[in-house]
Amino acid sequence: MTLEEIRGQDTVPESTARWVGAGRRSLHELLLSAQRQGCLTAGVYESAKVLNVDPDNVTFCVLAADEEDEGDIALQIHFTLIQAFCCENDIDIVRVGDVQRLAAIVGAGDEEAASGDLHCILISNPNEDAWKDPALEKLSLFCEESRSVNDWVPSITLPE
Secondary structure, eight states: OOHHHHHHHOOOOHHHHHHHHHHHHHHHHHHHHHHHHTOEEESHHHHHHHHHHOGGGEEEEEEEOOGGGGGOHHHHHHHHHHHHHHHHTTOEEEEESOHHHHHHHHTOOHHHHHTTTTSEEEEEOSSSSOOOOHHHHHHHHHHHHHHHTTOSSOEEOOOO
């Protein structure tokens, strides 16, 4: 039996399926909550500025790319640098494969979504007191669980 055959027989463990579902719902809740709090930074360049100036206040990072963005070398280089920075500074990070859905959740207009401003979203702490959002805590646990199985930047499919 080859490794590929063994992998083909594996089913998704029930605990993993629960974590993925919880991560999906939690990301949706966190984006809405952070937007209400005014804690969202959208855009690759804007996010890079925030990470450079005040990385200690960044609590979560979302990288979003559609299939057509996979061929954008400049965007992929930015993603690699942002991922490395987030990992080095203990900032949880996830990838999302649907920029349009992300735009619908955060309420961005068609013009903003078309300009590519939602490829990176940072969620920051609004003040010195730790922002205790239950969705953020669930996502942190999801990211920790993913890292425990060597998935350093897990992908989340946003709910419809």
